[in-house]
Amino acid sequence: MVLVLAIGDLHIPHRAPDLPPKFKSMLVPGKIQHIICTGNLCIKEVHDYFKTLCPDLHITRGEYDEDSHYPENKTLTIGQFKLGICHGHQVIPWGDLDSLAMVQRQLDVDILVTGHTHQFKAYKHEGGVVINPGSATGAFSSFTYDVNPSFVLMDIDGLRVVVYVYELIDGEVKVDKIDFKKTATASAH
Amino acid sequence: MLNGTEDEEKWLAEGIAGIQHNAFYMHRALDSNNLREALKYSAQMLSELRTSKLSPHKYYELYMRAFDELKRLELFFKDDSKHGVSVVDLYELVQHAGNILPRLYLLCTVGSIYIKSKEAPAKEVLKDLVEMCRGVQHPIRGLFLRSYLAQISRDKLPDIGSEYEGDADTVMDAVDFVLQNFTEMNKLWVRMQHQGPGGVREKREKERSELQDLVGKNLHVLSQIEGVDLEMYKETVLPRVLEQVVNCKDDLAQYYLMDCIIQVFPDEYHLQTLETLLGACPQLQPTVDVKTVLSRLMDRLSNYAASSADVLPEFLQVEAFSKLSNAIGKVIEAQLDMPAVGAITLYVSLLTFTLRVHPDRLDHVDQVLGACVKKLSNIPKLEDSRAMKQVVALLSAPLEKYNDIVTALTLSNYPRVMDHLDIGTNKLMAMVIIQSIMKNNSCISTADKVEVLFELIKGLIKDIDGADVDELDEEDFKEEQNSVARLIHMLYNDEPEEMLKIICIVRKHTMVGGPKRLPFTVSSLVFSALRLLRQLQGQEGDIVGEEASMTPNKNFQLLTQAANGCDIEHVAYEFFTQAFVLYEEEIADSKAQVTAIHLIIGTLQRMNVFGVENRDTLTHKATGYSARLLKKADQCRAVYACSHLFWVDDQDGIKDGERVLLCLKRALRIANAAQQMANVARGSGGPVSLFVEILNKYIYFFEKGNKQITSSAIQGLIELINTEMQSDSTNPDSVADAFLASTLRYIQFQKQKGGVMGEKFESIKL
Numbered sequence: 001m002v003l004v005l006a007i008g009d010l011h012i013p014h015r016a017p018d019l020p021p022k023f024k025s026m027l028v029p030g031k032i033q034h035i036i037c038t039g040n041l042c043i044k045e046v047h048d049y050f051k052t053l054c055p056d057l058h059i060t061r062g063e064y065d066e067d068s069h070y071p072e073n074k075t076l077t078i079g080q081f082k083l084g085i086c087h088g089h090q091v092i093p094w095g096d097l098d099s100l101a102m103v104q105r106q107l108d109v110d111i112l113v114t115g116h117t118h119q120f121k122a123y124k125h126e127g128g129v130v131i132n133p134g135s136a137t138g139a140f141s142s143f144t145y146d147v148n149p150s151f152v153l154m155d156i157d158g159l160r161v162v163v164y165v166y167e168l169i170d171g172e173v174k175v176d177k178i179d180f181k182k183t184a185t186a187s188a189h
Numbered sequence: 190m191l192n193g194t195e196d197e198e199k200w201l202a203e204g205i206a207g208i209q210h211n212a213f214y215m216h217r218a219l220d221s222n223n224l225r226e227a228l229k230y231s232a233q234m235l236s237e238l239r240t241s242k243l244s245p246h247k248y249y250e251l252y253m254r255a256f257d258e259l260k261r262l263e264l265f266f267k268d269d270s271k272h273g274v275s276v277v278d279l280y281e282l283v284q285h286a287g288n289i290l291p292r293l294y295l296l297c298t299v300g301s302i303y304i305k306s307k308e309a310p311a312k313e314v315l316k317d318l319v320e321m322c323r324g325v326q327h328p329i330r331g332l333f334l335r336s337y338l339a340q341i342s343r344d345k346l347p348d349i350g351s352e353y354e355g356d357a358d359t360v361m362d363a364v365d366f367v368l369q370n371f372t373e374m375n376k377l378w379v380r381m382q383h384q385g386p387g388g389v390r391e392k393r394e395k396e397r398s399e400l401q402d403l404v405g406k407n408l409h410v411l412s413q414i415e416g417v418d419l420e421m422y423k424e425t426v427l428p429r430v431l432e433q434v435v436n437c438k439d440d441l442a443q444y445y446l447m448d449c450i451i452q453v454f455p456d457e458y459h460l461q462t463l464e465t466l467l468g469a470c471p472q473l474q475p476t477v478d479v480k481t482v483l484s485r486l487m488d489r490l491s492n493y494a495a496s497s498a499d500v501l502p503e504f505l506q507v508e509a510f511s512k513l514s515n516a517i518g519k520v521i522e523a524q525l526d527m528p529a530v531g532a533i534t535l536y537v538s539l540l541t542f543t544l545r546v547h548p549d550r551l552d553h554v555d556q557v558l559g560a561c562v563k564k565l566s567n568i569p570k571l572e573d574s575r576a577m578k579q580v581v582a583l584l585s586a587p588l589e590k591y592n593d594i595v596t597a598l599t600l601s602n603y604p605r606v607m608d609h610l611d612i613g614t615n616k617l618m619a620m621v622i623i624q625s626i627m628k629n630n631s632c633i634s635t636a637d638k639v640e641v642l643f644e645l646i647k648g649l650i651k652d653i654d655g656a657d658v659d660e661l662d663e664e665d666f667k668e669e670q671n672s673v674a675r676l677i678h679m680l681y682n683d684e685p686e687e688m689l690k691i692i693c694i695v696r697k698h699t700m701v702g703g704p705k706r707l708p709f710t711v712s713s714l715v716f717s718a719l720r721l722l723r724q725l726q727g728q729e730g731d732i733v734g735e736e737a738s739m740t741p742n743k744n745f746q747l748l749t750q751a752a753n754g755c756d757i758e759h760v761a762y763e764f765f766t767q768a769f770v771l772y773e774e775e776i777a778d779s780k781a782q783v784t785a786i787h788l789i790i791g792t793l794q795r796m797n798v799f800g801v802e803n804r805d806t807l808t809h810k811a812t813g814y815s816a817r818l819l820k821k822a823d824q825c826r827a828v829y830a831c832s833h834l835f836w837v838d839d840q841d842g843i844k845d846g847e848r849v850l851l852c853l854k855r856a857l858r859i860a861n862a863a864q865q866m867a868n869v870a871r872g873s874g875g876p877v878s879l880f881v882e883i884l885n886k887y888i889y890f891f892e893k894g895n896k897q898i899t900s901s902a903i904q905g906l907i908e909l910i911n912t913e914m915q916s917d918s919t920n921p922d923s924v925a926d927a928f929l930a931s932t933l934r935y936i937q938f939q940k941q942k943g944g945v946m947g948e949k950f951e952s953i954k955l
Contacts (some may be wrong), residue, residue, distance in 0.1 A: 012675065013671045013672075013674035013678075013709075013712075013713060013717075014674060014712035014713050014716055015678070015712075015713070015716045016675075016676065017627060017675035017676070017677055019626060019677055021630055043671055045668075045671070056648065063746065063784050063787075063788060064746065065316040068780070089784070089787060089791060090784075090787050091787065092787065092790050092791050092794060092830040093791070093794050093795070093833050093835050093837075093838075094791045094795065096833075096838075096890055098844075099833075099889065100891070101935075102882070102886075102889070104884040105884075105928055105931040105932055105935065106878070106881075106928050107887070108924070108927040108931060110929065126934075126935055127931060127934075127935065127937045139716075140716050140719060140720055141793075142750060142753035142792070166368060170650040
């Protein structure tokens, strides 16, 4: 069992002051093996905070990130899965699943983690799974009016990944889970 | 009187030897039940205590030796079967000892047994002893003697419920005895100050402080007497103790004893005798550190208040606050040269007290702050760092207590206190305030409170006169400004009208921040405003107008955000125009340009507020800039991204198949050119991946039903890619290979779907 935190689009300090207290109390160091961050933190303090949760931190650059050295996209292998990260402001039309599927094919990954729209999505298509953890702070977005703060925790176990999404709705944390199985003969190699 | 430590050691050794020598013979006498001899040798032994040569510290060592021996003697005395003399007779017998000091020690020892035997009332024996001890007027010798008396009499006092309580003996007698002993001991103690040559004052004070607990012990005993209830404390004990304290006119004694009283007696007693206790303070010597005494009193009372809610009414009933407040005022007035840190510490103690006891009385809290302001106003410039720390403590206390910054904002004197801080500390305090808000997740929701808040943190918002701007550490400055940026999001009200007022106030304050601060703070402000804009759909926002002093990138991003949020065509158009101008003139970095172009395309693609003409103009500009990016690969990607500008999947969205195809073909041309350039430069293939990306776009629009894209076009493109890959077999591009493979797999997958999609894809031959 490998726990991977997928989180992003915090937009601290420009659009949000901090993570919601209820989220902060849930994210404790030592429990998570990897952090995948879609981008738009935006300041170093958030980077440092993530580092305290887990030293294995992978970030891609969002258009508002102050650190310009984050890569545009990144791939990594966790267990049997190949994961790709890309913030998503580069993929037009924004939030378009078919265009994201193209990126997935291009990076040749089973799971593509992307952001930018501040909307949680977990979508399975022919080439694999696209996951958008939404905005962890519920930051303002031109996409949608009501942004609920959300993040995703993936539990990777063999050929199976369970995606837990945590959303803060009306002050309460709601959890949902989705199962994805990778077929042994599937695309990624 | 005293010469050197070496000599002292010698004398002490001599004294101890003397005691041991006589004790040896005394033991022999005790063993053979020889009272006469026992008395003779014990008296000789006790004569060692007649020395004047030892400092208190050393005398104590000597005394302890004697004390141990006296215990054995007492045992012997008690058992009259051993010596055959009645205790009454014994009491008389020991008075024949030659010198007064040994005589009195022996008398006390026998007195102890006398009381135990109950052959005389305890009070009479005690009275006798305490009076007789007057015979020794030498301070050190007298203090130790009386200390011995106190020690042995402790468990024999006629307290309530003790076996020594009788018809004649009451608690009052016990109290009288202890008070008398105390008074005499204090007199001896004070006398020490005036003995000897004037030059060794410091040494004398040190010696005196070594002896202080001997005197204080009496108060301790008083507090332990069960029969001393509040009534007796109020009527008898406290007045008499205070009388001695005031009359002795010795600052060392006064300070120690006041503090002792406060520490030793219960807090409820202090509450009920507050006036008396505080009344003594102005009567003390001017050199006594009264403020520390008062601080400790208040701290004790604060802890008492915190211990249980039941005691709080008592505080109100005795009007503790006003009494303390007045007392402090008097002390500060009287001691004009009290350093600032002392006065402020007093106020901190009073404030802590107030917050514990009357947290709901904001007027009291404000009053304390006001008194502090008055004191600070009399000081031209506060430079003492300890005093500063105390002021910070003063200001932090309400924040911690109330957790809700809004309450602190209602204290009218709060900003006035802050004004007296030096610039550095002022900023520190401002950060403390912001951190308090963030930690407690407080929301400040009215415009006037926001105004007060920004007054308080003005040190962070703008350059204050006299601030040394060069000394600013960059990291610290960033942290400060980011904190302010985050703070802006805590200022919120659901009511649009109030929210607009808040935003205007924030804007007013942040605008004077200057070019160094605006890049941090304006973004937050703008997003706050955009949120409001959404609420007020259809209304214009002028707020985005003044970002002249920010970085071009930030400006650009905000413009696109603003455009997106804007429902009014001409305003949105204006935003885009400004964005393009910025792009042209200010964004020079090629990487930044790529991001910028994508922002334009992405934003424009989603917007449906534009009429055909405006949209065309903007699209044309976007495509133009895309094609002129620095690197060919970037050009290619931006141009095929533009293809989406002509196809929006909505019901009413534009679906111009031809122009989509034109875009894709343009992208192909750029890819080809890139290929050729690479061939020439390196003699090998270029970015095949670009072709695969374009292929994917062809498939995308094919799927969406763009009639201009035919299956043969797709096939042709696939063949082209295959050719390129084969011709470049020396430099295989595994990434592109995998990409192509997955793309072809996708086509296959679609074919196998069957139905409409399957039919469509059927025509593509692989």
